[in-house]
Amino acid sequence: MKGGAEQMLFKYILIGDTEVGKSSIMLQFTEQNFLTNHDMTIGVEFDSRSIDLGGGVTAKLEIWDTAGQESYLSITRSYYRGTDGCFLVYDITRRESFEHLPRWLNEAKQNSANPNLVLMLIGNKADLEGQRQVSKAEAQAFADSNNMLYAEFSAKNAGDVEQAFRESARRVSDVVRKNPRKPSSSVKL
Ligand code: GDP
Numbered sequence: 001m002k003g004g005a006e007q008m009l010f011k012y013i014l015i016g017d018t019e020v021g022k023s024s025i026m027l028q029f030t031e032q033n034f035l036t037n038h039d040m041t042i043g044v045e046f047d048s049r050s051i052d053l054g055g056g057v058t059a060k061l062e063i064w065d066t067a068g069q070e071s072y073l074s075i076t077r078s079y080y081r082g083t084d085g086c087f088l089v090y091d092i093t094r095r096e097s098f099e100h101l102p103r104w105l106n107e108a109k110q111n112s113a114n115p116n117l118v119l120m121l122i123g124n125k126a127d128l129e130g131q132r133q134v135s136k137a138e139a140q141a142f143a144d145s146n147n148m149l150y151a152e153f154s155a156k157n158a159g160d161v162e163q164a165f166r167e168s169a170r171r172v173s174d175v176v177r178k179n180p181r182k183p184s185s186s187v188k189l
């Protein structure tokens with residue numbers, strides 16, 4: 001990397017009910033891959049990818065995936081600690097997964113202990129329009145009332161997934177600039 005470029009490190013978590021597509025979203029963003037029938041137990045706890053945010057700034061997004069513990073709704077605090085960005089994921093074809101979001105939102109707010117946590121609501125499986133159970137308007141209203149960014153996409157669509165991470169990372173970058181963190185989280189290269 002060129003001298004003077006800035007590398008920022010952002011920690012992300014993906015939360016939401018089992019089967020909504022969290023692991024698929026992580027795989028699509030970090031490996032540009034989608035598997036119709038992947039093993040539930042993905043062996044990694046986190047993966048990362050760097051993106052160029054413009055203006056000489058590169059953000060490395062370290063993304064944590066809950067790997068099955070999500071059904072207990074009591075994921076350990078260490079999972080949330082130090083989180084900069086959170087994707088709150090529901091499945092547009094499963095209304096229940098949308099109705100559980102207030103609980104997930106509380107978990108994130110309480111456990112991250114980050115008053116500036118950047119939250120993004122994600123309606124996944126947008127390719128299954130015929131089975132839709134949650135309207136975009138309803139999701140947008142929920143996002144607005146909780147100060148969250150909002151996107152609907154299919155984890156099958158690499159471009160849309162990337163765009164959502166990019167939008168969220170830009171917001172995190174603004175937040176971090178206004179509220180500087182400990183020096184180790186922004187490394188000058
Ligand atoms: P997780 O439990 O939240 O990690 O969900 P997974 O990523 O394991 O996905 C659950 C199932 O939904 C898998 O069979 C995926 O292939 C499927 N899936 C995930 N995202 C999408 C999507 O955007 N569209 C469709 N049609 N299927 C998806």
Ligand code: MG
Nearest residue numbers: 022023067068
């Ligand atoms: Mg998973």
